[in-house]
Amino acid sequence: MQFKLTKEQEMVRKMVRSFAENEVKPLAEEVDETERFPWETVEKMARYHMLGTFVPKEYGGAGADEVAYAITVEELSRACGTTGVICSAHSSLCAWPIMKYGTEEQKQKYLVPLAKGEKLGAFGLTEPNAGTDAAGQQTTAELDGDEWIINGSKIFITNGGTAEIYVVMAMTDTTKGTRGISAFIIEKDTPGFTIGKKEKKMGIKGSATTELIFENCRIPKENLLSDIGKGFKVAMTTLDGGRIGIASQALGIAQGALEETIKYTKEREQFGRPLAKFQALQFEMADMETRVQAARHLVYNAAWRKSAGLSYGKEAAMAKLFAAETAMYVATKAVQLHGGYGYTREYPVERMMRDAKITEIYEGTSEVQKMVIAASILK
Amino acid sequence: MKVIVCVKQVPDTNEVKIDPVKGTLIRDGVPSILNPDDANALEEALALKDQYEDVHVTVVTMGPPQADEMLRECLAMGADEAVLLSDRAFAGADTWATSNTIAAAVRKIADYDIIFAGRQAIDGDTAQVGPQLAERINIPQITYVQDFKIEGKEVTVQRQLEDGYEIIKVQTPVLLTAIKELNKPRYMSVKGIYEACKQDIIVWSANDLGVDKSEVGLDASPTKVFRSFTPAPKGKGIMLQGTTKEMVEKLAVSLKQKHII
């Protein structure tokens, strides 16, 4: 057994870390404060192939592996949770299903610009009445000659409005439950497709989270992704991988909050000595570090299994569950250890704590992860 | 156009700390990096490659086998080819002997229009290897380059001075040393990293270069390190106490009384 990153993965960490320190971190506070989508960062990520890490070179990607992808999202999120999720949602939820299920034509048309970062991607599954219970889809797709007519709406869509390519689930047969769901690729400017209201969120405020509204939106017949009725499978396998992305985001936020705390407790003095000299606080930080490392092992293991072609559904769920809870635990402790300053926006841990919370919710709440894990051991 | 970029792997001297008790260097965990000015040199070469079609960029370094890592970073940024000059015989070289070794490599590469180097390396801070290389291969040099333009064989640069800059024109081949103001170095790309790790790095020994071992390395170096030591820290001064107002007043009074202000 080897507990070591490959040379390539080490170099990816070095590169993304320095990119994040110099290009992402300086914007993090302002992006959060003004709830602004960091377009300039997206352009830079594209230039360095961070938006197509695991996509093969022949489709415009970097030809890297899933661990390198996890490291990329982790390091971006260490500086800014918003930037991490932009990369994760684009890569895991849009580029990946097209790479996995798309026809050659679909890959050329959609995967190549996604992997090159020329276009941003998003994924639409959740609806007002279909959150955790994804089978309750009310968006429909009806074949009319050479076109599908899409009707319905999606909510809480990450990269909504900023993305140009959407992988969207819709019912092609409302009588068949999950087997009636199909996946479609829909382009942003298609008539009948509009972007609805933008959510005001607690954290990851720079990322665009919006409604997608489809009113007699006509798309070409060939934009069906995978087969009719296979949408639920597309969605579930996509989310398995997406969880690795969100777990990486959570891991990065936890790591960032931990490092801020280490720095702060070494500098801040009370009762004539630095906080870091108090054993009670040392023990807190030992716990934080241990959990972060444990989360990292779970995340990289899931990513490695995915690259190696092994099953990874349960591992991704465990990684997401644990990393998200670790992010929330570590960020909350980080705020606590910063005392009053931690509650102010003068220090980044306040933002990190708000950003951490979403990782326990989206792409399957912690409860959903437990359902997945339980199902896999009790089958 | 053929471009050679001279680079060096250096310890990140910003990360070096002194053991407060023993007064020795703490090297543990000090990362090795591509020398900052050399990154600017490489960036300028890569920018040429972005701009023109037939640009070939070769990075050259002299160093131990571990320098392989830095060369791969240069490849991952976009260089076409990397050459490592590595031989025990090269070790301990001063700038005279180093420039001799690199000159031999440049002669072996033979075909070049521009050589970019960093102004200086942060471990030695000498700024001598660039000019001495130019002297050995008998081409003109311009150091402290903060702006660079090329048209055909004519190069126009801004050379930084302490209180401004000069605009200098020169024909290729020429050696230019880059400073931070020249550009902003790019990062490696994820794709570049995966390609660079598969690429072969050319390694040349003293034999490959055809240099006599008496012309390179420590023995050939005119300068010798007589001794090295860590600078003695200055005695500890006064830490002022009290409220801010009390502290600043004590300070002002003390400076005045000692006729410093």
Add this chain to the structure above:
Amino acid sequence: MAVVILQDKCRGCKLCLKACPFDAIDMVGKLAVINEKCTACGACVEACPFEAIEKQVAEAPKKDLSAYKNVWVFAEQRAGKVMPVAIELLGEGRKLADEIGVELCAIVLGNNIEGLAKELAQYGADKVYIAEHELLETFTTDGYTKVITDAINEIKPEIVLLGATHIGRDLAPRVAARVDTGLTADCTKLEIDPEDKKIKQTRPAFGGNIMATIVCPNHRPQMSTVRPGVMDKAHKDDSKCGEIIKLDVKLTKTDVRTEVLEIIKTVGELVSLTDAEFIVSGGRGIGNADGFKLIKELADKLGGVVGASRATVDAGWIDHSHQVGQTGTTVKPTIYIACGISGAIQHLAGMQSSDVIIAINKNANAPIFDVADYGIVGDLYDVIPQLIQSLDKVDDLVASLKEVAVAK
């Protein structure tokens, strides 16, 4: 000259590994082995408790060194004005020449600069070599290198000092390579070995973390560039008049391969850190570019200039010309006030010889306090405005102290 480990004496204690600044010793089995990173600096020799490390010295010189005599100073001039560093070099060169018992000479290049020769003599040069030519009107590497190399080969000085300016650092290595001798860059200390009368050149290396003393035993001349602002200036004595010798300049247009089209002064941005008596520097602790306004306010109050740490320059908060430190400017003002500067070694290397160092920093453990004469732990945004107020009324404060003393 090389460092060797005597295997029979090595006990494998690893002390040499810790002492080595270059990571040049490995443990192979239980023995220390020198690897290719060794620069023969000898730091390990002293560290070894078992006398298992030896520094082997020196082969015979390759050429006759006795023909080389006198200390030369390259008197850099720009637009007919001698650079301050040249005066510093004359000050230092005088000491060196006296210790060896030889003459101090200046060499100056330019066009229509006759007046400078006299001035250099008044600053203590026993001989002034002057090279005038229209191709020397402005500095070019090729033109200057040829003239100086010809002069060195003909007249044979034993020591040649140049200022480590942007010109000196361009010229010196090229000259050294052409005359086939060693060159030590950016020296901060020069001494003559009392025994063999050779020069010992000390310079910071490794970002100022270590000092290295360099010798050039078997080649002549011994050449150094010297950091501006470090050596004491020579005093001018109008009664002095040295011997002025005109050099025969053999220079043609084809010798000079570069063409200087224009020299542009970016005055206004000019920060003369080296000449400043008071410097107030800002570091990362100021938080943003705007923080330099407060730094400037204090500097203006003292009639000083604004300095900066590398972090702030790298962050783009202020121009590079303000940077103090190993990769910036070395300064030694009367007062150096470091505000929000933690004191990275490379910064300290550039300012620790200031007469009085005042440090203001939130973090009581910041290394800057180790070199500070006065330390204030506090928020600079709180401290500086109050310091300015105190400076305004410092006379009253001193007077009231006296009253208290009298009353007692």
